[in-house]
Amino acid sequence: MTTISTAIATSGLSKRYRGGQLAVDALDLRVPQGSVFGFLGPNGSGKTTTIRMLLGLIAPSAGNAELFGETVDAGHVGMLTRVGALIEGPAHYPYLSGRANLARYDAADRTADPKTRAHRIEHALEQVGLANAAEKKAKAYSLGMKQRLGLACALLQPRDLLILDEPTNGLDPQGMREIRGLITSLAAQGTTVFLSSHLLDEIEQVCTDVAIMSRGRLVTQGTVGELREGLKARLVVTTPDPADAATVLKEHGGQDVRADGQRVDCYASEDLQPDVVCAALVGAGVRVLSFGIERPSLEDAFVALTGEGFDVAQ
C-alpha cells in the first residue's frame, strides 16, 4: 500500500477525544517525498490533531499513520529522528537564552552529536536570522523572534521531513518572505515540507501539493495545479453600463454571465477570445473601465470545495 516515495501516509486515521468529539475522521493522506505539501483547513478542522498524531504525541482512536513507511507508535521514537517540527506555535524556557534553549532541545535528541552541537546551533540561528539575539533570554523575545527560535529548533539537524504548523505566524511581512525563502531552499535540497497554514496565498506561493481539511475530513488532495484546474477562469469587465456589457458577452457565447454592480463576468471558455470580445464591447458603446481574465485562487477552490468561507470555524 505504501510506496517508498511517501514521506507521510495515513489510512483511516481518526481521533475521537474523550469528550466524544470526532476531531479527525478517517483521514487518508499521501505526502510524496520531496514535495512541499500544504495542509489547509479552517480553524478547528483537525489539522493540529492530525499533526500531533503524525508526531506520536497522541494516539489515534482508529487507523494509523506512517512516516517513511514505518507506522507511528504513539510514545515511541520511531522515525522521529528524521523529522523536525514546529507544532502549534513555538515553546521555550523563558529563563534560558535562545542559544541555551536550542542546546536543551538538541540534548534531548539522542541522535544529536554533542561535539557538533555548538556549530549546528550557530547555523540554525543564522538560518532564521536570530544570530544577534542568541544570548537574550527567551522571555525578552518578541512574538516573531519566538517563532524564529521555534523554526531554528526544527532545523538543528538536517531532516528528511519538516512538519511546520503555521510557521509564519506572528512574523512581519519581511520575516514571512524570509521564512518562505528558507522553506523553498530547504525543499530544493530535498527536504519534504509538510506545511499547515491558514494563509492561502502562502500555500499557493510555496507548495507543490495541497490537502484541504474540513470538519475533520479530508475534502481533497492533489497538486496545486490539479486543484486549480477544477475551477474555470473568468472573464471580467468593469463598466458603468453593466446591462449592455452582459448582452454583448451573451451574444459572443459567454456562459454563466453574472452582473454585480459595475462588474460583469462570465466563464472564460476557450472559444471566447478576449481580444474579439473587448473590441465588440467598445463597438457596442460599452464604456470599459477594466477588462481581464481572473484566474481562480486557492481560496476560490477552497470555498468551492468546502462550501464555506475560510474563516468559518466549526
Add this chain to the structure above:
Amino acid sequence: MSLSSAVLEARAVRTRRSLRGSLVVNELRTMFRRNRNLVLLGTLAVIPVGLGVAIKVSTGRHGPGDSGFLDQVSNNGLFLVFATLSLTLPVFLPMALGVVSGDSISGEAAQGTLRYLLVAPAGRVRLLAVKGFALAVFCLVSTAVVSLAALLTGLALFPTGQVTLLSGDTIGMGAALVKAVWITLLVAASLLGLAAVGLFVSTLTDTPIAAMAVATGVTIVCGILQAIPQLSAIQPWLYTYQWSSYADLLRNPVYLSNIEHNLLIQLGYMVVFGSAAWARLTTRDVTS
C-alpha cells in the same frame, strides 16, 4: 598492557564527552540555573543561619532542660546540623521538593516544551528517567545546602569539641563530622519517596500549580494521619513514618532497624510511584 589501558582511557574519554552533552547534564544545569530553584535553596540555607543566631542570642536566658538537639547547640556547634535537619525535614525540605517535583513534567507541559522534547525526540521513558534522577539530585543538594549552612554557622558561632551521643558515648569531632555526612545522606534518601509521588502527580496534569499543591500537601496529610492513633495499622506504610530514624546514627553502636525500614519505605514508594508515572507518561496523549 599499554594497549588495554589506552582502550580504557579512550572509553573513559568517550563516556565523559557523551555525559557532558547529555540530557541529564542539561536537565541539572537547567534545574540549578533557574531562579525559582535558587531562591528555594537560598531560603533553605537561611534557616540554619537564623536558627543559629537565635540560639546564640538567647543563650543564658534559658536554663538547661530544653528538649532535643537545640539545647546542645550552644555547647557544640556541630549539633546545629542535627537540630536544623530535624527542623527542616518535616516541613521545609518537603515543601521545596514538592514544588520542584510537582513542576517537573507538568511545568514542561504547561510551557509547551514537553511536546518539543518528545519530538526532538527525547523518548518518554528516557525523559522520565532523567527527570527522576534530577529530582534525586535535588533531594541531595537541598539537604546538603541545609547541612553545610548549619555546619558553617555552627562552627562560626559556637564552640566545638567532643560530641556526646544519644547513647551517652563521646566521640571526637572528626568522627562526628563523618556521622553528619551520613545523616545528610540519610535525610536526602528519606525524601526520595516524596520525590516519586511528586513526579507521578506531575504526569497527571498540565497545570503545575495543582501538581505542586498536591505534592506539598501530601506531606501534611501524612503528618495528620500519623497523629491519629486509630490509624496505626497504615502508619508504617507512610513515607514520613521513619523520617526521624536518622537520629539512630547518633547511637553507639548504630541502631539500624528503623533506618532500614525507612530506606525500604522510600524504595517502595520509588518503585510504585515511579511505575505509575511511567505507565501514565508513556500512554497519555500530549495535547498541551
